[in-house]
Amino acid sequence: MIRFLARRLVALFAVLLAVTALAFGSLNVLGDPLFNVVGFIASVDCDAVLAGEIEDISGQTAGGRGDCEVIQAARKEHRLDRALPVRYVLWLGDIVRGDFGTSFKNEMPVRQVLADKLPKSILLMTVAEVIGIVIAVPWAIVAAYRANRRFDRASTVTSFGLLAVPNFAMGIILFYFFVVRWQIFPSRFEDTDLAARLKSMVLPGLTLGLPLAATYQRLLRTDLITTLQEDFIQMARAKGMTDRWVMFRHALRPSLFSLVTVFGISTAGLIGGALVVEQIFSIPGIGRAVVEAVIRDDFPIVLGSVVVIATGFVVINFFVDIIYSLIDPRVRRDD
Amino acid sequence: MNGTVNGQPLLSVTDLRVGFATQRGLVRAVDGVSFDLFAGKTLGIVGESGSGKSVTAKTLMNLLPSYARVEGSVMFDGRDVRELAAQKEKHFWGVEMTMIFQDPMTSLNPVKKVGEQIAESLRVHLGRSRKEARDEAGDLLETVGIPEARKRLSQYPHELSGGLRQRVVIAMALACSPRLLIADEPTTALDVTVQKHILDLLDELREERGMAMILITHDLGVVKGRTDDIMVMYAGRTMEQADTATLFSTMRHPYTEALLETIPRIDMPSHTRLVPIPGRPPDLIDIAPGCPFAPRCRYSVDACVVECPSLEGHGTAHVCACHKPVGTEAGIAARAANEQQGTTPTGLDMGLFEGAGSRSGTGAGN
Ligand SMILES: Nc1ncnc2c1ncn2[C@@H]1O[C@H](COP(=O)(O)OP(=O)(O)OP(=O)(O)O)[C@@H](O)[C@H]1O
Ligand SMILES: [Mg+2]
Numbered sequence: 001m002i003r004f005l006a007r008r009l010v011a012l013f014a015v016l017l018a019v020t021a022l023a024f025g026s027l028n029v030l031g032d033p034l035f036n037v038v039g040f041i042a043s044v045d046c047d048a049v050l051a052g053e054i055e056d057i058s059g060q061t062a063g064g065r066g067d068c069e070v071i072q073a074a075r076k077e078h079r080l081d082r083a084l085p086v087r088y089v090l091w092l093g094d095i096v097r098g099d100f101g102t103s104f105k106n107e108m109p110v111r112q113v114l115a116d117k118l119p120k121s122i123l124l125m126t127v128a129e130v131i132g133i134v135i136a137v138p139w140a141i142v143a144a145y146r147a148n149r150r151f152d153r154a155s156t157v158t159s160f161g162l163l164a165v166p167n168f169a170m171g172i173i174l175f176y177f178f179v180v181r182w183q184i185f186p187s188r189f190e191d192t193d194l195a196a197r198l199k200s201m202v203l204p205g206l207t208l209g210l211p212l213a214a215t216y217q218r219l220l221r222t223d224l225i226t227t228l229q230e231d232f233i234q235m236a237r238a239k240g241m242t243d244r245w246v247m248f249r250h251a252l253r254p255s256l257f258s259l260v261t262v263f264g265i266s267t268a269g270l271i272g273g274a275l276v277v278e279q280i281f282s283i284p285g286i287g288r289a290v291v292e293a294v295i296r297d298d299f300p301i302v303l304g305s306v307v308v309i310a311t312g313f314v315v316i317n318f319f320v321d322i323i324y325s326l327i328d329p330r331v332r333r334d335d
Numbered sequence: 336m337n338g339t340v341n342g343q344p345l346l347s348v349t350d351l352r353v354g355f356a357t358q359r360g361l362v363r364a365v366d367g368v369s370f371d372l373f374a375g376k377t378l379g380i381v382g383e384s385g386s387g388k389s390v391t392a393k394t395l396m397n398l399l400p401s402y403a404r405v406e407g408s409v410m411f412d413g414r415d416v417r418e419l420a421a422q423k424e425k426h427f428w429g430v431e432m433t434m435i436f437q438d439p440m441t442s443l444n445p446v447k448k449v450g451e452q453i454a455e456s457l458r459v460h461l462g463r464s465r466k467e468a469r470d471e472a473g474d475l476l477e478t479v480g481i482p483e484a485r486k487r488l489s490q491y492p493h494e495l496s497g498g499l500r501q502r503v504v505i506a507m508a509l510a511c512s513p514r515l516l517i518a519d520e521p522t523t524a525l526d527v528t529v530q531k532h533i534l535d536l537l538d539e540l541r542e543e544r545g546m547a548m549i550l551i552t553h554d555l556g557v558v559k560g561r562t563d564d565i566m567v568m569y570a571g572r573t574m575e576q577a578d579t580a581t582l583f584s585t586m587r588h589p590y591t592e593a594l595l596e597t598i599p600r601i602d603m604p605s606h607t608r609l610v611p612i613p614g615r616p617p618d619l620i621d622i623a624p625g626c627p628f629a630p631r632c633r634y635s636v637d638a639c640v641v642e643c644p645s646l647e648g649h650g651t652a653h654v655c656a657c658h659k660p661v662g663t664e665a666g667i668a669a670r671a672a673n674e675q676q677g678t679t680p681t682g683l684d685m686g687l688f689e690g691a692g693s694r695s696g697t698g699a700g701n
Contacts, residue, residue: 231441238396238436239456239507240429249455253446328446329491 001332004325012318019310024088027303036104036299037074041067095307101300110304113289121285125270127201131209136216141247144224159214167273171207171280178203188282204281208273212266216259223255256327264320268313344371345547346515351407353390360620364390366571377548379558382568385616388551392517396434430460433508434517438524439500443492449503450488456510475506480536498529517549556598559583567591570617570627573646577653585662587655589634613687630681633688634659634669637680
């Protein structure tokens with residue numbers, strides 16, 4: 001078990017390195033970081049200016065070197081004079097120390113932006129996953145217990161229906177009825193206390209959680225039906241165990257694999273869904289922050305968010321691996 | 336059916352019929368099976384794949400899917416088993432009567448410790464505490480001959496070999512000291528050497544506990560010398576039924592004879608060819624009117640295709656459903672005629688049997 005965990009941890013760090021390198025590399029190569037910092041003067045050919053061959057664009061500063069000074073200062077500050085791999089390593093060092101840089105646009109530390117936005121998004125995703133699981137598990141159990149009977153057929157239709165509705169449509173429908181029509185829930189995120197926060201999360205959580213519940217229900221139901229046909233289930237029945245006992249003590253645990261796998265993967269999808277949902281329900285979360293940062297070319301914010309989100313995803317899937325081994329002792333084998 | 340035992344049988348099955356309503360039609364998996372089993376006795380149920388052995392067993396155990404149609408009566412010690420099933424009786428299966436399955440690799444829950452799986456019966460049925468149940472589970476593992484029994488309690492099934500797993504399954508079945516154990520091909524999935532150990536263990540435990548047993552197999556060799564009675568099944572019907580000694584000495588049904596030829600025997604000349612039964616069992620949906628075995632039978636005559644023979648007595652407690660039983664004048668004549676013809680009325684090529692270890696001519700005593 002220890003060896004198993006150790007191997008998983010090594011894999012976790014390898015994946016994190018790869019993800020951060022990819023994010024850092026692509027943003028640096030695809031975009032022009034200098035342009036993002038200093039604007040259009042980034043295209044000034046400083047070597048020529050310094051050699052006195054041409055004048056720089058603005059030419060306001062004495063000696064005509066103003067733009068080049070700005071550029072050089074920016075280069076130094078953002079380490080653009082170093083090679084990309086070196087920059088990556090230095091940047092990674094900063095990140096590990098908790099320094100995510102500052103926003104290009106408003107000089108706010110990225111860390112502060114993340115600390116402000118992230119908890120709201122995490123709360124949203126947690127509420128969504130909890131809603132998804134809490135609805136899906138009993139639903140799947142009842143459906144699988146009487147597979148292909150009326151309840152099960154009705155749930156198949158219902159779950160496909162839920163999956164077919166896009167997030168924004170679901171969000172708008174819920175918003176219309178529960179906020180506009182019946183005024184049960186607030187129209188925007190209320191950050192006063194935990195109760196208020198949770199209350200503001202009900203509708204967005206349902207918007208993301210209902211399709212999740214449908215997905216989870218489908219998976220768990222199918223796996224349960226397969227498990228219920230196994231010999232060991234027949235054996236448990238032959239031992240005189242009741243249906244309830246067989247379902248909860250024998251069938252449920254070995255049927256959780258697909259559910260747990262997709263639970264891990266779905267967190268990535270949720271981040272996408274959160275963009276839309278945060279918009280509809282006016283939640284100042286990371287989703288909205290990323291969208292705005294991308295539009296405004298706010299490079300450090302985008303990179304910082306990507307790193308945090310990717311780390312979250314990888315860590316969640318690390319726990320998914322551990323959950324596997326808790327479900328099935330055969331996964332734990334040290335070989 | 337066993338003349339020497341008086342009184343009520345422990346298990347009495349009368350005219351059991353089981354059908355499955357499928358999209359293709361009604362599958363008649365069991366079609367009029369009857370037998371009695373007395374306390375402490377063993378019955379072997381023998382037949383090829385698909386002959387309805389497992390369905391019979393699962394009917395007794397109330398393990399059939401809900402779309403199964405069951406008719407007939409099953410009485411256990413004066414109690415109507417189907418009635419018990421309808422009332423969802425909690426402490427009958429697993430307590431009075433239990434079953435073990437063919438494949439020990441799949442009959443244990445892979446995610447539960449062996450000890451828990453044995454202990455749960457004790458806790459649910461006998462109300463033992465966690466600790467008592469665990470101790471008893473350890474004792475049971477010892478009883479079934481598992482080395483280092485206590486240590487095994489906290490192991491998972493995948494840590495045990497096939498033979499050990501089947502022993503665990505047996506321990507599980509014995510937990511509440513049932514009066515009847517149904518063993519559905521308990522050794523088919525095991526190595527030959529392990530097979531004998533397991534069968535001997537079952538015999539021993541049965542004897543010790545005075546338990547009755549139904550031993551299901553497709554191999555006549557397995558039941559020979561181990562069971563008190565044998566029922567030979569084909570296409571969901573009883574073909575022949577007798578006490579074991581009688582069945583082996585004076586078998587009457589051509590199907591029983593054919594089954595016997597599929598297994599090697601010590602008394603055979605060393606190069607005797609083992610003959611697989613030609614053809615396949617019939618489709619159980621549209622059953623033709625005649626004897627279901629007729630298309631594969633060396634003894635068949637025209638009448639076999641038209642009229643299904645009923646079970647008839649051949650001396651005490653020996654019944655057989657055949658128009659031309661093996662070893663009778665009629666049977667010998669029918670086979671001789673077919674041999675002369677080179678083919679049976681159903682078009683079976685008699686050449687397939689040449690050189691087989693046939694017993695028909697000898698009549699094998701009486
Ligand atoms: N749940 C079911 N639904 C439909 N048909 C079934 C079902 N269970 C069994 N059958 C059919 O009933 C017939 C008898 O099956 P059964 O399992 O009793 O055979 P068996 O004698 O145990 O054979 P084997 O030696 O292969 O175990 C088979 O033709 C099978 O296809
Ligand atoms: Mg079977």
